[in-house]
Amino acid sequence: MKLSRRNFLKVAGATSSAALVAPALARGAESHEEHIGAIVGADESSVLVDTTLCVGCRACEAACSEKNQLPAPPVGDKVLDKKRETGPTALTVVNRFDVDETGKELQQQPEGDATKRAQRFAKTQCMHCVAPGCASACPNRALDKKPNGPVTYDASRCMGCRYCMVACPFGVPKYEYEALAPRVVKCTFCADRQAQGLKPACTSVCPTGALTFGRRADMVAEARKRVYGNPDKYVQHIYGEHEAGGTNWLYISDVPFEKLAMKADVIDKPYPDLVKGALGVPPFVMTLWPPLLMGFYVFSNRRAANNAKHDAAHGDSEGHHE
Numbered sequence: 492m493k494l495s496r497r498n499f500l501k502v503a504g505a506t507s508s509a510a511l512v513a514p515a516l517a518r519g520a521e522s523h524e525e526h527i528g529a530i531v532g533a534d535e536s537s538v539l540v541d542t543t544l545c546v547g548c549r550a551c552e553a554a555c556s557e558k559n560q561l562p563a564p565p566v567g568d569k570v571l572d573k574k575r576e577t578g579p580t581a582l583t584v585v586n587r588f589d590v591d592e593t594g595k596e597l598q599q600q601p602e603g604d605a606t607k608r609a610q611r612f613a614k615t616q617c618m619h620c621v622a623p624g625c626a627s628a629c630p631n632r633a634l635d636k637k638p639n640g641p642v643t644y645d646a647s648r649c650m651g652c653r654y655c656m657v658a659c660p661f662g663v664p665k666y667e668y669e670a671l672a673p674r675v676v677k678c679t680f681c682a683d684r685q686a687q688g689l690k691p692a693c694t695s696v697c698p699t700g701a702l703t704f705g706r707r708a709d710m711v712a713e714a715r716k717r718v719y720g721n722p723d724k725y726v727q728h729i730y731g732e733h734e735a736g737g738t739n740w741l742y743i744s745d746v747p748f749e750k751l752a753m754k755a756d757v758i759d760k761p762y763p764d765l766v767k768g769a770l771g772v773p774p775f776v777m778t779l780w781p782p783l784l785m786g787f788y789v790f791s792n793r794r795a796a797n798n799a800k801h802d803a804a805h806g807d808s809e810g811h812h813e
């Protein structure tokens with residue numbers, strides 16, 4: 492197994508013994524490598540998804556639906572034939588991706604190509620960002636970031652403005668357009684189970700160890716060990732370690748993440764920093780617009796009254812000249 496200096500530093504940053512050697516090595520390191528030692532949201536709860544271990548059994552989907560009192564997920568051989576999205580009746584879905592041994596999608600293979608074919612599976616749900624754009628954009632704090640990790644939703648505070656949907660870099664929150672009292676829906680990270688010291692329902696049923704639940708610092712360390720310690724197996728990247736400023740669902744893979752339909756254009760900066768500029772307007776609208784409207788109303792009433800007075804006086808004087 493080849494271990495480059497860069498990868499050694501990555502593994503070193505994740506192991507306790509390396510804590511002694513890393514500072515000396517890091518002194519002359521590139522800024523990115525120096526950054527690797529810092530783990531945002533270190534004490535938050537997190538899940539490491541190792542897509543190389545996922546067999547697409549969808550037990551996680553079933554456990555999620557049962558826990559959240561949603562309809563049971565569809566069954567049958569054909570379910571994985573088409574790509575599904577999370578939504579009001581499914582807070583998590585598992586999709587299948589047909590790839591060749593280089594991670595290239597099968598559709599791109601030339602006719603008659605005998606390249607070894609493979610299937611990969613990936614579970615999707617809310618990523619529970621360390622600094623969530625959705626919660627930052629919500630003017631009424633219906634979406635809220637809990638200190639231990641989950642980003643939760645309180646329907647009683649939701650005004651239905653759907654700024655959260657615009658602000659999420661992963662396209663996660665969905666709206667119950669069909670419901671009489673629509674809500675925003677997304678994975679809750681089983682915050683109530685976590686409050687009782689339990690694992691999220693989906694992670695407690697995974698039969699292959701594809702979902703590991705724990706402290707974010709430990710999950711990042713485990714991911715670094717697997718990924719940078721096995722450069723011939725894994726793509727040398729941990730999806731979610733830095734995306735959107737860091738997420739609490741972390742993914743590792745042996746095929747490029749784009750092949751698992753994971754967004755490649757998510758920047759490393761926390762999205763609230765961006766939302767402040769773009770969606771910083773909602774707080775203005777929600778807090779200043781009503782008093783402004785009231786001000787316009789009072790002003791126009793006063794002006795109408797003054798005009799009436801002026802017209803009366805003007806009319807009198809005009810009448811006087813006649």
Ligand code: SF4
Pocket residue numbers: 617618619620623624625626642658659660661662663664677
């Ligand atoms: S993935 Fe989207 S919905 Fe989930 S916490 Fe991050 S910004 Fe919010």
Ligand code: SF4
Pocket residue numbers: 554555556558559582583616678679680681691692693694
């Ligand atoms: S954490 Fe809970 S709500 Fe989220 S996907 Fe898993 S079971 Fe569903």
Ligand code: SF4
Pocket residue numbers: 544545546547548549550551552585612614696697698699700701702
């Ligand atoms: S339960 Fe585990 S192995 Fe089965 S689909 Fe979900 S993540 Fe994959």
